[in-house]
Amino acid sequence: MSQREFLPAAGRDVFLPLYDPLVSLIGFGRAVQELISQANIEAGHDVLDLGCGTGTLIVTLKRQYSAVQIVGLDPDPKALQRARNKTRRAGVSVQLDQGFADQLPYREGSFDRVFSSFMFHHLEEEERERTSREVLRVLKPGGSFHLLDFVSGEGKHGFFERLMAGHALMKTNSNDRILQLMRRAGFTNVTKVKEGSMLFGLMRTSYFRATV
16 A cells, blocks of 8 residues: 555554543544434445544444444554454454545445544545545445534534634534535435534534435
8 A cells, every 4th residue: 555644543643542532531432323323224234434443333333233244444554453453352343444535445336334433524625525426436326424523613612612623624624515525426315414512512513414
């Protein structure tokens, strides 16, 4: 694989051991469970988790849907190693691949469901567009894309919202921009399913669904 820069799961490699305790503290597990529950997963489905990080979502998925084939993709080899350790401890079997969301190494129509959780805001605008088109390409007819992320907005109340909104890439990660990206990519029935929050309501999130 050619060398390409990426943002590690924890921002910096030195913080990776703290990643799972931190995301657990701010409510990642509950948010991921809500995302999964909206996807109407069925036995025999092929599922892809973009930016799978240390594997929290894929382990949760496999424990709930043992008859589902699950693939996790992430550019960070150190996060993937932690994901392998986590799946081994959990006693679940999944496929873990190293790669980028805007250059998916899978053939057309490979998956019934594609998930993305708290990854989109790390991408540049052009990468978000390419990623949306790649997700559409690898989804089967009737498949769906389920996205959860922090979002920017008009009203910024409190330290964490101001901090997130000040992040250069967060400024364009609004509800409207995400919906527009999905529609431009060619998805149909693009909707914001619901809004949520994390860290005791200090960080705003949105859930999106788009179908092929």
